[in-house]
Amino acid sequence: MRKYLMTYLIFLLIILGCTAVVAQYNSPNIRVTMLNQDPDPVQPGDVVEVRLKIENLGQETTEEVIVELLPSYPFSVYSGSAKQNIGKMQGAQTGADAVIIDYKVKVDEDAVEGDTELELRVRWSDNAYQTFTDNQIMIDVQTYDAVLAIDQVTIEDEQIAPGHVGSLTLMLKNFADGLLKDIEVTLNLNSTPFSPFRSTAQKRVFQIKSDYQIPLEFELIAKPDAEAGVYNIPVTIRYTDDLGVVYTKSDLLSMVVGQTPELSAYVKESTVVSGGKKGTVTLELANSGSTNVKFLQLTLLPSEDYEILSSTNTIYIGDIDSDDIETQDFDLFIKSVGELLLPVQVKYKDANNNPYEHTFQVPMRVYSTRERYAFGLAQIPYTTIIVVLALAGLGGYFIYRRVKKKK
Structure with missing residues (x-):
């Protein structure tokens, strides 16, 4: 019984297959193949x-065949009509007998x-058609350039002092659509006062995805004698896109050598x-910097502790x-004694024209x-003391004589 059932099922499948084949070839069966695109690949903005x-793998069409392009972003019809009438197609019209059509499409x-x-x-x-929307016709689009660029430059300090180390960070971004x-x-440091510190002047990255x-x-360390x-530091970037095309581009960035000046002021001498x-x-x-x-x-x-006797209190010194x-020098009349503070204002620029x-x-x-005599900064006027003592002694002598005569 089982043997007869299996034979029946096989026979039924053969009948169904033959029916499908007959149905297929009893009606038109259109096949569309893309032969080529020109240019290949095409760039955005081009045609x-x-x-x-x-091709028709089935039966002859009873009406004329209309091929219609259904453009959607990023494509549009550049010239001509989206619809093309290719006439009636014979049955089994394939191979060398197929119909060849062209479309010009804007990207x-x-x-x-x-x-x-x-x-x-x-x-x-009117009610018989076939659509091709399942990735059957694919256009290869290639961007103009696989752009890899320095999107941001970060320097740890605004300027690097001679003999000091600074950190430079380049943010590398892939602006292309592919890998x-x-x-x-590579940093070209040959014509600069910088040298790589604890690393090399070249960095390598295996790959960066799109966006x-x-x-x-x-x-980097600035040389001790750097002015x-x-x-300017030239930068060279070399990379390969996903099609194997090698790119080399050059860029330029800047770093500053300098430091805050170290000025000090003090009284060198005074005649006061x-x-x-x-x-x-x-x-x-x-x-001292x-x-x-x-x-x-x-x-x-100005100050309450002195009067400025000089013709001006502002002097241009220069470098x-x-x-x-x-x-x-300033000529002053000093009003006070003790520890005075002279307010001295300075305005200047450093070697990079930064104002201070x-x-x-x-x-x-x-x-x-009294302090001058105590510290030996002035000599006691002994002559004056002797004269005063002599006058005092002489006065005392006359007083003594007068008192003695009265007795």
């Missing part, structure tokens, strides 16, 4: 010519890279002997080189007469 082969400028489907519909009667790989980023970014950090200034006297006070400015100072202007500000000093302004409170000691 691509698509060549299609139309949107913002199209992304990759294979993108071009949809099509073929109609051979970029075998990436090399991804990755930070690359370089540690202050802005230095005591309070209530006038004299000359010599101020000295010292640049490694960067030069320029356009320096010095102002001795003070590294490890150098400048002095300036601050006020020093410069200490100056003014001694009283």
Whole structure:
């Protein structure tokens, strides 16, 4: 019984298959094949010519066949009509007898890279048609350039002092639509005062996906004798896209060598002997830093402790080189004694033209007469003392004589 049942099932399947084949070939069966695209690949914003082969594997059509392009983003019909009438098709019209048609299609400028489907519909009667929307016609779109760029530059400090280490971070971003790989980023430091520190001047990255970014950090040391200034650093980026095309591009970034000037002010000497006297006070400015100072202007500000007798309290000094000093005299009438503070204001620029302004409170000691004698800063006037004692003795003698005569 089982043997007869299996034979029946096999016979039924054969009948169904034959029925399907007969049904297929008793009606038109259209097949569309893309022969080529020109150019291949096409770039966004360009026009691509698509060549299609139309075949009929089934029965002859009773009406004319209409091929209709169904363009959707990023495609649009560039010229001609989206519909093409290719006439009636004979049965089994394939191979060399197939119909060849062309479409000129515009690719949107913002199209992304990759294979993108071009949809099509073929109609051979009012209610009989076939659509091709299942990734059957694919257009290869390739962007203009596989762009890998430095999207951001971060420097740890605004400027690097000679002999000091600074950190430089480059944010590398893939602006292309596809994968970029075998990436090399090289800093050309030959014409700069910088050297790589605890690393090399080249970084390698295996790959970066589309729209991804990755930070690359370089540690650089400025040479001890580096002069202050802005230095350009050439950067070379080499990479490969997913089609194996190798790109090399050059860029430029800047780093600054310099440091905040180290100025100090103090009283070098003074001819003022005591309070209530006038004299000359010599101020000295010292640049103990490694960067030069320029356009320096010095102002001795007013105070209740003195009067400025000089014609002006503002002096333009100009440049003070590294490890150098400048002095300036002021004539003052000192009103007070003790520890005085001279407010000295300075305005200047460093070697990179960064402006600075601050006020020093410069200490100056003014001694009283008693302190001057006590500290040996002035000699006691012995002649005056002798004269006073002599006069006192003489006065005493006359008084003694007068008293004695009265007795």
